[in-house]
Amino acid sequence: MTLAGKRIVLIIAGGIAAYKSLDLIRRLRERGAKVTPIMTRAAQEFVTPLAVGALSASHVYLDLFCREDEQDVGHIRLARDCDLVLVAPATADLMAKIAHGLADDLPSAVLLASDRPILIAPAMNPKMWDNAATRRNVATLKGDGITMIGPMAGEMAESGERGVGRMAEPLEIVAAVEDLLSGPKPLAGLxxxxxxxxxxxxxxxxxxxxxxxxxxxxxxxxxxxxxxxxxxxxxxxxxxxxxxxxxxxxxxxxxxxxxxxxxxxxxxxxxxxxxxxxxxxxxxxxxxxxxxxxxxxxxxxxxxxxxxxxxxxxxxxxxxxxxxxxxxxxxxxxxxxxxxxxxxxxxxxxxxxxxxxxxxxxxxxxxxxxxxxxxxxxxxxxxxxxxxxxxxxxxxxxxxxxxx
Missing domain, CATH: 3.40.50.10300 (CoaB-like)
Structure with missing residues (x-):
């Protein structure tokens, strides 16, 4: 299994593409990864913690101020006790928080505290993706060493909308995770x-x-x-x-x-x-x-x-x-x-x-x-x-x- 033993913190942000996170969890676990999910409050409006927990076979972390989770400074433990932090979908709002170092909820606090590789899969309306503020944030994130996959072109959830903004498909994200966590590449130079x-x-x-x-x-x-x-x-x-x-x-x-x-x-x-x-x-x-x-x-x-x-x-x-x-x-x-x-x-x-x-x-x-x-x-x-x-x-x- 290509990700056997790898520990991945998956942050699910609030957008219609959150439904793809369920398949993403399954694909990661098929390859041997241990997935620890964190959900924003908005994400819970699109997929339920019950579904995420069932597919990940893990506790789902929701609240920065949860007494049980934070008694051992849980957000720091989550940020460090992993091999990679994956954000899928990454909304324009969460990307802005990461770019500006905000930490007013559990996902943003984990991202700010993490010293592990971070991979984000943006998903938003094409107009939001093309907005000058988002473009500035993307440049900041890439400059800070954060890896990005997508967004891709295609049909949007909104009727009649098409353009760049679709979240990468789960298998494409898995491939990007494997790429970040892999050692020497056997076909390098060929x-x-x-x-x-x-x-x-x-x-x-x-x-x-x-x-x-x-x-x-x-x-x-x-x-x-x-x-x-x-x-x-x-x-x-x-x-x-x-x-x-x-x-x-x-x-x-x-x-x-x-x-x-x-x-x-x-x-x-x-x-x-x-x-x-x-x-x-x-x-x-x-x-x-x-x-x-x-x-x-x-x-x-x-x-x-x-x-x-x-x-x-x-x-x-x-x-x-x-x-x-x-x-x-x-x-x-x-x-x-x-x-x-x-x-x-x-x-x-x-x-x-x-x-x-x-x-x-x-x-x-x-x-x-x-x-x-x-x-x-x-x-x-x-x-x-x-x-x-x-x-x-x-x-x-x-x-x-x-x-x-």
Whole structure:
């Protein structure tokens, strides 16, 4: 477990994003962390101490002047008896208190008294985030050595509101916690290129050939490699998910653009080709929308083969030390994966069944087989984030020369 034995004080401030703190507690505990929650008075209007206590299996601290908690100067003990203080969500109000050294309630007193690393995950309306006062406070907090994750762009709780202000997702916060508390990073100094998502091959200005890839698995792998210290370039086809933090992202549309972007980023130490690249493109697309003619058959589409990006990388003069490919299959998964391993010049093929009934394409979970020349390792059904974490660790062991 990546956070086994780590003690985290979690301060929950008052905002609608407080509901995410419940999942955050679960994610931290899944990784072995001990979570001690502190709630502001406003936070209790959004989630209950009962729910927070049940999920954390810990006493929930609420009041600076609680006789029982403060008989041994509890706010000082909380501030020091931990490995990290995490604030999620961090409201504009609480951030202002931290920036100005106020300590008029238990959360702010703990933050002022702590000599441990502090990580905050801001969450507020975009107008509040863009306010000049908040920007000054953010600069002060960063100058004081406080680490920040987010906020992210997206829909707000308010109807019709969109912009930067969403709290980072629980798994993103967990990754930031792991990053702060981790020791030496096994992939530090290494360069990785990852592809993700589908490609869109134009038929005319309106239509294109594509597939159902969401990019979730590739983006998660890019983020996991970055957390282990790699310098990651992610070449992404058209997706609707956010760019992962800590990663350089190049956005492309077509397979030829993806190939060119990958080659331009060689040499690299690691290549992980996750993208579901369209096998074919229209040989000669139309500059104008192809119109349907009543009573006439549709015009034929002449297709030509797209570049094979994995094979190109696997046989390139600047071939990375480790080349990983993905095989999305609907039948004979292992057999097709083995054939792809040899044909493409890869070191590892991550094969999975993407039949419609599996829900893998566009879904949040995956069941993969790792196919190398030495054999096959089948992994259980996992979230795509967990697949990414395990694969990144597998890659790190390979790069270190250790058995996987």
């Amino acid at each position: 360069k990785a290129v990852v592809t993700s998502g589908p490609t869109h091959e134009p038929i005319d200005p309106v239509r294109y050939i594509a597939n159902r890839s969401s990019g979730k698995q590739g983006h998660a792998i890019a983020a996991a490699l970055a957390r282990l210290g790699a310098e990651v370039t992610l070449v992404s086809g058209p997706v609707t998910i956010a760019d992962p933090a800590g990663v350089q992202v190049l956005h492309v549309e077509r397979a030829e653009e993806m190939r060119d972007a990958v080659i331009a980023n060689l040499p690299a130490d690691i290549a992980v080709m996750v993208a579901a690249v369209a096998d074919w493109r229209v040989a000669s697309g139309s500059d104008q929308k192809i119109k349907k003619q009543p009573g006439e058959a549709p015009p034929p589409l002449m297709l030509t083969e797209n570049p094979d990006i994995l094979k190109t990388v696997g046989h390139h003069a600047k071939r990375p030390r480790l080349v990983v490919g993905f095989a999305a299959e609907t039948q004979n998964v292992e057999e097709n994966g083995r054939a792809k391993l040899e044909r493409k010049g890869a070191d590892l093929i991550v094969a999975n069944d993407v039949s419609p009934q599996t829900g893998v394409m566009g879904g949040d979970r995956n069941r993969v087989q790792l196919i190398t020349r030495d054999g096959v390792e089948a992994w259980p059904d996992l979230s795509k984030e967990d697949v990414a974490e395990r694969l990144a660790l597998w890659i790190a062991m390979q790069m270190a020369g250790a058995p996987a």
